[in-house]
Amino acid sequence: MGAEARPARPAVRAAARVGRRGLTRRERRAAAVAYAFLTPALVLLGVFTFYPVLFGTALALFDYDVISPPRFVGLAHFRAMAEDRYFWIALGNSVKFLLVVPVLQGLSIALAVTVNKPVRGIRWFRAAYYLPVVTSMVAVGLMWRWLLEQDGVVNWLLLSIGALARPVAWLGDPDLALYAVMFVTLWKGLGFYMVIYLVGLQAISPEVEEAAVVDGATRWQVFRRVTLPLLRPSILLASTISAMAALKVFEEVYVMTGGGPMFRTYTMFYYIFDRGFQQLDMGYAAALAVVLAGAILALSAVNFRIFREGGWTYH
């Protein structure tokens, strides 16, 4: 045993040394190339994303009105939020706005499955839903504000088919305004999410679905048990984007209602904008942004739990 092991040892050691040195050199080279190629992306990410995050978090601990020098206040801003009714109104509306996410995702999936067929002229159908996506939210918001006016064309249409008894102030009614804004978000976003799901559907090979049909599954069963589970990565991506967009909603509100009526469409991001850039209360606004970022991270984590591989079973 000893005689066998002894001559082997130096050889192994030598091999390991050569191997280690060779590998190290190659590894070092690969790492050098990698970091060289990554430098622009890393610098941009560091300077324009991570530095602002750190700076913003630090700013949240200060009072700063842009004119006088910043004053350290610790966690006072976060404590003040508990008593701040505008904070709770804004947070409540932003959370309510999340209602748009399941509706929008459900509709987009249904639409993607429907237009994922070689029907003649299908590209025109797809294009129709994509037109709002390439239009800026400001244009879309102004347009819908005009359509939803009390003497606007939506009321006229609904009155003339008898769906309404009298004109409704869609954006002026405190109980309706938020839902009217959510509808516009849905109208603008549908095409975008439809395309995400179309991409996902194309990654599913038709054989899988056909096999299920051969096995006697109904269309609905194929959709529920085959298509939908296979779409999970797309659902994770789309619902994360959609939930982030809902929590930080601003443009629709800014252009269509200005946060009104009676703060019923006043959202977190609107409040950050008001406190920071209108009232120049930068420290408090930064603290609000920290809370919003925390909400986004928490929601994304939940979303990831639900839709990751194996996290959502049907059987």
Add this chain to the structure above:
Amino acid sequence: MSGRSPWPRVLLAAMTVLALLWVAPLFWMFATGVKPTPEIFATPPRLLPGMPTGDHVHVVLTRWPFARWLLNSVIVATATTALSVIVSIPAAYVFTRLRWWGRDALFLVFLSSMLIPLEVNVIPLYFLMNRLHLLNTYPAVFLPMIGMPIGIFLLRQFFVNIPAELDDAARVDGCGNLRILWHVILPLSRPALAALVIYMFTFAWNEFFWSMIALSSPRMFTLPIGLRALQGAYDIDYGILMAGASLAALPALVLFLFLQQSIIRGITMTAHK
């Protein structure tokens, strides 16, 4: 479900109605922009303008630096798109084609930054740009956008599916990383690049909040910010507002309809392996 059967008639009818619902508001925007004011507020509403007028368009184009806004938007969107592509390609390459120390950890760093939307950072970004004396310039608007890691992810998803044998073969032939990237990876990645270009261009073209904070001088406004200024000036004068909205929306809509075949195909092809 198999994707082979055409639509039944009921579905075709329903889809036609739904598609019309999606197009009709835009039609109404364009129609309002060319209607004389009395027609705009007529009851019942007129579908088509009886006497089309260029008055509202004229107001927008002559009293406001609209052409300049258009130019600003083109510059910002083009710069954002081009730089984002240039930055993302080598990054996606080393994340998929090379093994190196720290790769997975660094990728997680990029991944986590996806969850930090640009808007959350506007306050610190404002001070940063102020410090760099970049407020009211194009770079102030496009630098944070090219810093977004979305491009790296889009390309990575695609690069991952390109067989490694192609790299190995090229390496045996004596190609370095740059030549492999240029001659092997990129020619195969056109659909993914098309998708990235479209995504970034649309994003930059329509970006509103950060642009509004970074740009305060009216001559530097991009179209969405200019449109918001129109709203401030005319409130409910919908003829002028819809003319402005139409003019702002038109370039992107025309470009989209012109390219739509390749756009939707480009986007949906990213999933092909």
